[in-house]
Amino acid sequence: xxxxxxxxxxxxxxxxxxxxxxxxxxxxxxxxxxxxxxxxxxxxxxxxxxxxxxxxxxxxxxxxxxxxxxxxxxxxxxxxxxxxxxxxxxxxxxxxxxxxxxxxxxxxxxxxxxxxxxxxxxxxxxxxxxxxxxxxxxxxxxxxxxxxxxxxxxxxxxxxxxxxxxxxxxxxxxxxxxxxxxxxxxxx
Numbered sequence: 001x002x003x004x005x006x007x008x009x010x011x012x013x014x015x016x017x018x019x020x021x022x023x024x025x026x027x028x029x030x031x032x033x034x035x036x037x038x039x040x041x042x043x044x045x046x047x048x049x050x051x052x053x054x055x056x057x058x059x060x061x062x063x064x065x066x067x068x069x070x071x072x073x074x075x076x077x078x079x080x081x082x083x084x085x086x087x088x089x090x091x092x093x094x095x096x097x098x099x100x101x102x103x104x105x106x107x108x109x110x111x112x113x114x115x116x117x118x119x120x121x122x123x124x125x126x127x128x129x130x131x132x133x134x135x136x137x138x139x140x141x142x143x144x145x146x147x148x149x150x151x152x153x154x155x156x157x158x159x160x161x162x163x164x165x166x167x168x169x170x171x172x173x174x175x176x177x178x179x180x181x182x183x184x185x186x187x188x
Contacts, residue, residue, distance in 0.1 A: 004080065007039060008039060008080060009040040009043065010047050010080050010083040011040065011086055012038075012043075012044045015035075015036040015037040017035055017036070019035065020035050021039065048086070055091060067093055071091065071093050072097075072098040073097050073098060074097075074115055076115070078116075079097075079115060079116065098118045100118045101113045
């Protein structure tokens with residue numbers, strides 16, 4: 001990972017062949033030297049496998065023709081040198097790096113305004129929208145009036161109805177978060 005971040009490239013043809021990096025030996029083995037070009041070809045092969053899998057899923061879902069605006073790369077991997085060029089070459093679509101600057105309102109904006117945080121911030125914003133929409137839906141529903149207990153009721157011991165499951169705050173929150181990741185339109 002460190003080699004990829006510091007010296008990696010998604011296109012082997014663009015990496016310098018004359019530069020080398022030393023890979024430390026593992027389990028008592030001697031360190032090895034590898035050229036930037038060789039490292040880049042290894043990275044390029046893995047990225048092409050990932051892109052092929054993503055492209056297959058997009059085509060399988062029937063959405064390839066709906067990507068008129070192209071592909072947005074997010075996350076730490078999007079910072080890989082020459083990745084947009086590789087994605088553009090493999091897919092034929094426009095490509096850009098996504099950063100979470102559109103919805104941020106903070107004095108420390110630059111600390112989190114990086115592509116490595118775009119996916120997380122996007123999920124948090126989507127979760128907030130979901131919770132806000134469901135809160136509004138719940139407010140629109142009529143809440144039945146609560147009956148005040150009578151003195152006769154206070155003498156009786158109250159038991160939890162066995163048919164009615166007791167759901168706590170954490171269970172409700174878990175259900176709401178899990179709902180964010182459900183795919184209604186796709187078939188598994």
